[in-house]
Amino acid sequence: MTQSPSPRPAFASWLSTGNSITQQFMAIGGRPDVVSLAGGLPASEIYPVEAIAAAQERALTRWGTQILEYGAIEGLPALRAAIAERFSAATGRRFGPENVLLTTGAMQGLDLVGKTLVDPGELILSQFPTYLGALDAWRPRMPRYERLDWSLEAPGQDAALRQAKFVYAVPNYSNPTGVLVPQDQRAALLDKVEAAGTWLLEDDPYLPLQFDGPAGPSLLAHHAQRHPNGAYAGPVIYLGTLSKSLAPGLRVGWVVAEASLIATLALAKQSTDIASSLLTQAIALEMIESNFEAQHIPKIVATYRERRDALCAAATTHLSDWFEWEVPPGGMFVWMRAKDEAIDTDALYTHALAENVAFVPSSVFDPSGALKSAMRVNFTRSPPEVLVEGVLRLERAVRRLLAERPGRAA
Numbered sequence: 029m030t031q032s033p034s035p036r037p038a039f040a041s042w043l044s045t046g047n048s049i050t051q052q053f054m055a056i057g058g059r060p061d062v063v064s065l066a067g068g069l070p071a072s073e074i075y076p077v078e079a080i081a082a083a084q085e086r087a088l089t090r091w092g093t094q095i096l097e098y099g100a101i102e103g104l105p106a107l108r109a110a111i112a113e114r115f116s117a118a119t120g121r122r123f124g125p126e127n128v129l130l131t132t133g134a135m136q137g138l139d140l141v142g143k144t145l146v147d148p149g150e151l152i153l154s155q156f157p158t159y160l161g162a163l164d165a166w167r168p169r170m171p172r173y174e175r176l177d178w179s180l181e182a183p184g185q186d187a188a189l190r191q192a193k194f195v196y197a198v199p200n201y202s203n204p205t206g207v208l209v210p211q212d213q214r215a216a217l218l219d220k221v222e223a224a225g226t227w228l229l230e231d232d233p234y235l236p237l238q239f240d241g242p243a244g245p246s247l248l249a250h251h252a253q254r255h256p257n258g259a260y261a262g263p264v265i266y267l268g269t270l271s272k273s274l275a276p277g278l279r280v281g282w283v284v285a286e287a288s289l290i291a292t293l294a295l296a297k298q299s300t301d302i303a304s305s306l307l308t309q310a311i312a313l314e315m316i317e318s319n320f321e322a323q324h325i326p327k328i329v330a331t332y333r334e335r336r337d338a339l340c341a342a343a344t345t346h347l348s349d350w351f352e353w354e355v356p357p358g359g360m361f362v363w364m365r366a367k368d369e370a371i372d373t374d375a376l377y378t379h380a381l382a383e384n385v386a387f388v389p390s391s392v393f394d395p396s397g398a399l400k401s402a403m404r405v406n407f408t409r410s411p412p413e414v415l416v417e418g419v420l421r422l423e424r425a426v427r428r429l430l431a432e433r434p435g436r437a438a
């Protein structure tokens with residue numbers, strides 16, 4: 029019998045499970061008997077199916093076979109220009125197409141930044157808990173991690189900033205915590221990043237999902253306002269996407285950064301997928317130019333706000349003896365922290381599945397796996413009555429967990 033070659037050691041432990049944690053949660057989300065509060069998925073019933081079909085027809089009429097080719101690595105020039113224009117308008121300084129790389133979702137931006145900037149053993153300074161997809165994207169690069177403290181007061185932050193290849197931040201309605209980072213902390217981080225001479229990767233997929241007022245300027249906008257003249261040059265590498273405002277299946281995302289870094293990322297992209305789909309980029313362009321995206325966002329926001337409120341109200345009644353949380357001002361998730369040290373959310377997860385409800389335990393959002401006392405609960409995918417049922421099932425799961433602990437009353 030011939031033996032298969034083994035993958036590189038960095039991949040081996042990861043791939044040996046056969047499927048990733050993300051795939052496991054996606055699979056649970058597909059089971060009709062389970063209320064899944066686990067995924068990070070938009071509400072599919074508000075995907076704009078007809079508008080996408082009409083945009084595709086217009087795009088094919090406009091571009092013909094051009095958008096069925098491989099196309100430029102950097103993406104459809106007209107969409108690059110439209111995204112550059114969006115950032116010029118939002119930041120008050122000029123960005124050009126040379127500052128934009130179109131990617132297959134923001135996820136590809138994470139992958140390309142890891143490939144381009146990080147060698148094994150190098151440091152990434154990241155907020156924790158953090159996005160599981162970023163940890164997955166960078167695992168093959170074998171980085172070290174340290175925790176970014178947004179107050180910048182934790183011991184060793186200055187040294188970590190100097191050593192880090194980049195700082196990873198999700199300031200708007202972070203995944204998994206839903207936190208909106210205050211503007212003064214953004215400005216202070218940028219001061220430190222500029223002084224340390226490192227990169228600052230700003231991942232901003234949740235920007236459109238602002239429920240309780242504006243999110244305020246991005247880190248990129250802060251930097252642009254400080255340096256308003258000339259070609260854009262600076263430490264901020266900004267990732268955006270249409271996954272939350274239109275549909276994740278379009279797989280249209282972008283990196284905005286200084287032109288020389290965009291050129292390097294484009295080289296890395298070429299060896300990854302040659303080019304992203306020009307067809308979906310052309311659809312996206314139609315939807316941006318016709319202002320459809322801007323008009324569609326308020327509908328999504330109204331739907332998600334109602335769902336957030338339904339989930340939080342039910343949780344206040346049924347879970348607040350054991351968990352605490354802040355109501356997120358945007359995004360897709362409530363981050364529930366256990367008040368009782370007997371609640372280990374990895375253990376709770378088994379009981380939750382027995383009750384046909386799923387959430388994401390906190391351990392997956394930390395590379396050490398040590399964070400066991402919280403859970404990420406999604407409120408965007410299901411209507412209010414299903415969310416309430418999910419919370420009732422979670423309550424039963426907590427009671428089961430506590431009942432198996434000797435001396436603890438449920």
Ligand SMILES: Cc1ncc(COP(=O)(O)O)c(C=O)c1O
Pocket residue numbers: 068132133134135136159161198203231232233268269270271276280281
């Ligand atoms: C923080 C964060 N970054 C990036 C992504 C990936 O987004 P995209 O669908 O554009 O690849 C997600 C997806 O939910 C996310 O939560």
